[in-house]
Amino acid sequence: MPNQKTLSIIKPDAVKAGHANAINLMIENAGLKILKKKELNLTTEQAKEFYSIHSDKPFYNELCNFMTSGPIIVQMLEGENAIELYRKVMGATNPDDAEENTIRKKFATSIQENAVHGSDSEENALKELNFFF
Numbered sequence: 001m002p003n004q005k006t007l008s009i010i011k012p013d014a015v016k017a018g019h020a021n022a023i024n025l026m027i028e029n030a031g032l033k034i035l036k037k038k039e040l041n042l043t044t045e046q047a048k049e050f051y052s053i054h055s056d057k058p059f060y061n062e063l064c065n066f067m068t069s070g071p072i073i074v075q076m077l078e079g080e081n082a083i084e085l086y087r088k089v090m091g092a093t094n095p096d097d098a099e100e101n102t103i104r105k106k107f108a109t110s111i112q113e114n115a116v117h118g119s120d121s122e123e124n125a126l127k128e129l130n131f132f133f
């Protein structure tokens with residue numbers, strides 16, 4: 001797999017709980033480089049747009065409320081096979097299904113408050129990176 005870039009978000013639950021540094025250590029230990037990073041608060045409009053792919057889901061409004069509930073940290077990651085590698089490091093969306101030693105197993109508290117986000121394809125990585133950087 002070629003060198004890739006992907007978007008990482010440390011979500012409000014994990015920022016609030018002070019897990020950002022521990023999460024970034026796991027990311028770097030996996031061999032991913034954090035090229036860019038910024039802390040910000042999403043507006044409701046931004047959250048709705050970012051997650052518009054989920055607008056028909058029953059959890060959409062709650063998800064947007066959660067994502068605007070406090071600061072998030074958005075990051076550009078780079079590395080060999082970065083998209084898939086970072087998704088492995090994150091673990092399954094639902095922490096109950098996440099493998100040991102993944103970010104979500106360690107830090108997620110529910111399927112919604114699941115500590116981190118990562119792009120799921122090259123197309124979405126491009127879109128999501130352009131959204132923030």
Ligand code: CMP
Binds near residue numbers: 063111113118
């Ligand atoms: P993320 O990887 O950011 O992509 C969409 C987000 O929606 C997901 O992480 C969770 O935060 C949230 N989500 C996904 N499924 C559910 C669900 N069944 N109930 C509540 N929130 C969900």
